[in-house]
Amino acid sequence: MFGKLKVGVIVVVLLVGTLGGAVALGAVGTPSVSGVENRFGGVNETSTVIESDLHVSNPNPLGVALGGLSADYAVSMNGVEMAHGVKSGVDIDRGNSTLPFSTTMDNERIPAWWVSHIRNGESTTLTVDASVHSSLLDYSFGAPKVERTVETDLISAFNSTETRPVNADAPVVSDPVLYVNETSAQWGEVNESVTPIDMDFTMYNPKAFPVPVSEIGYTITMNDVTVGNGTSAQGYVIPAGGQRTVETRTLVENERLDEWWVTHLERNQRTDLEIDFYAKVRVTGETIRIPLDEMTYTETIETDMFGTKVEATGQTNVTSESNESASTPEPTVTTTSTDGGSDSTTPTATPTDTASATPTPESGETTTEDDGLLALGR
Incomplete structure (x- = not known):
C-alpha cells in the first residue's frame, strides 16, 4: 500500500513538473x-x-x-x-x-x-x-x-465679469442695493480636513451713501448633502458710488465627501453641485440679510468611471475592455453650469454710473459638453 502511494505521489510530481516544463518550453499554451x-x-x-x-x-x-x-x-x-x-x-x-x-x-x-x-x-x-x-x-x-x-474643473465657471444686481427686497432701501461686477475663485491649500476655495466678489455701490457688508455666508451642497458652510471672517464698506473687492473663503469639509459619494453612485453617477450665498448689509441703521440668488452657482455632473455605466434605456454607454493594443473609448460627459449670471452683452456697472442708469442684467443658463467633472480620458 505504501509503495502504491509513493508511486502516486511521484506520478503527480512528475506530471506537475512536466506541465511546468512544457509551459516553460512553449509545448503547452500559456494562459x-x-x-x-x-x-x-x-x-x-x-x-x-x-x-x-x-x-x-x-x-x-x-x-x-x-x-x-x-x-x-x-x-x-x-x-x-x-x-x-x-x-x-x-x-x-x-x-x-x-x-x-x-x-x-x-x-x-x-x-x-x-x-x-x-x-x-x-x-x-x-x-x-x-x-x-x-x-x-x-x-x-x-x-x-x-x-x-x-x-475635473469644479470652480472655473465661477470666474465671471457679468454684472448682477443685489436686491434687498426691503422697505428701508430701494433696489438694487449693490451690484456684483465680477466674481472669481481659486483653490486654497488643501489638507486632510478641509478643501478651501478662495472667492472674490467685486461689488459696486450705486447709492449716495456707503454700504457696510458685515459678512458673506455660503452653503455648499452636492446632491443635497451639505459638504460645507460658513461665513467670511471680516466686514467691508463699499463706498458711495464706488466699488470694492470682498474676499471670502469657503471650505469643503472632506469628511463629508464619503456621504456624497454614496449619492453619486445611487443616482447613476450623477451629482448636482450647488453653492448658495447670502450677504448681511447695514443700511439706514438696520442690518439686512440678503440672499445672493443671482450668484448661486450650480453644476450638474455625470460620470462613467469605468466606461461601463448602464443608462436608463438599459444600454451600456461604453464598453471598456483593456488590452495593450486597443484604446479605451472616451465616455460622454455632459455638464450643465449655471452661475446666475447674464449674457456677455450686459454692460458693467461702474463708479461713474448713476443708480438710475445702472443696467439690470437678466440671468441665463449655459449648457456645455466638455471634459466636465470627473470626465475620463486616456
Missing part, C-alpha cells in the same frame, strides 16, 4: 488575461462594491481544466489604494472563459483620494491591476494594466 471589465455594484453608507469580469484565454491542448487558480485585483487612484481583493479556488476550462468576482471599497478612502486629486491640479490617474496565479503550473499571468485619467 493569459485578454481583458478586464469593471463596474460598480451595490453601495451603502460605508462601502462600495466593484464587480469585475476577467476574460481569460486557456490554449492548453490537453483539454483539461486548470484548477487551483487565484485571482488578485486592485484599484488605486493617484496611488491611493481604493479596493483590493483576492479570489481563490478558481477553475478555467480550455478556450476562453470569464471569471466574475467582486471587491469592496471602503468609502472612507474617498476623502484621501479627494485630497490627492486637488493637490494634483484636479487630475487623477485611476489604475486597475489584475493577475491570475496557477499553483499547478507555478505560473502567474496578469491582465494588461488599465490606466485612465480623471480630470
Whole structure:
C-alpha cells in the first residue's frame, strides 16, 4: 500500500513538473488575461462594491481544466489604494472563459483620494491591476494594466465679469442695493480636513451713501448633502458710488465627501453641485440679510468611471475592455453650469454710473459638453 502511494505521489510530481516544463518550453499554451471589465455594484453608507469580469484565454491542448487558480485585483487612484481583493479556488476550462468576482471599497478612502486629486491640479490617474496565479503550473499571468485619467474643473465657471444686481427686497432701501461686477475663485491649500476655495466678489455701490457688508455666508451642497458652510471672517464698506473687492473663503469639509459619494453612485453617477450665498448689509441703521440668488452657482455632473455605466434605456454607454493594443473609448460627459449670471452683452456697472442708469442684467443658463467633472480620458 505504501509503495502504491509513493508511486502516486511521484506520478503527480512528475506530471506537475512536466506541465511546468512544457509551459516553460512553449509545448503547452500559456494562459493569459485578454481583458478586464469593471463596474460598480451595490453601495451603502460605508462601502462600495466593484464587480469585475476577467476574460481569460486557456490554449492548453490537453483539454483539461486548470484548477487551483487565484485571482488578485486592485484599484488605486493617484496611488491611493481604493479596493483590493483576492479570489481563490478558481477553475478555467480550455478556450476562453470569464471569471466574475467582486471587491469592496471602503468609502472612507474617498476623502484621501479627494485630497490627492486637488493637490494634483484636479487630475487623477485611476489604475486597475489584475493577475491570475496557477499553483499547478507555478505560473502567474496578469491582465494588461488599465490606466485612465480623471480630470475635473469644479470652480472655473465661477470666474465671471457679468454684472448682477443685489436686491434687498426691503422697505428701508430701494433696489438694487449693490451690484456684483465680477466674481472669481481659486483653490486654497488643501489638507486632510478641509478643501478651501478662495472667492472674490467685486461689488459696486450705486447709492449716495456707503454700504457696510458685515459678512458673506455660503452653503455648499452636492446632491443635497451639505459638504460645507460658513461665513467670511471680516466686514467691508463699499463706498458711495464706488466699488470694492470682498474676499471670502469657503471650505469643503472632506469628511463629508464619503456621504456624497454614496449619492453619486445611487443616482447613476450623477451629482448636482450647488453653492448658495447670502450677504448681511447695514443700511439706514438696520442690518439686512440678503440672499445672493443671482450668484448661486450650480453644476450638474455625470460620470462613467469605468466606461461601463448602464443608462436608463438599459444600454451600456461604453464598453471598456483593456488590452495593450486597443484604446479605451472616451465616455460622454455632459455638464450643465449655471452661475446666475447674464449674457456677455450686459454692460458693467461702474463708479461713474448713476443708480438710475445702472443696467439690470437678466440671468441665463449655459449648457456645455466638455471634459466636465470627473470626465475620463486616456
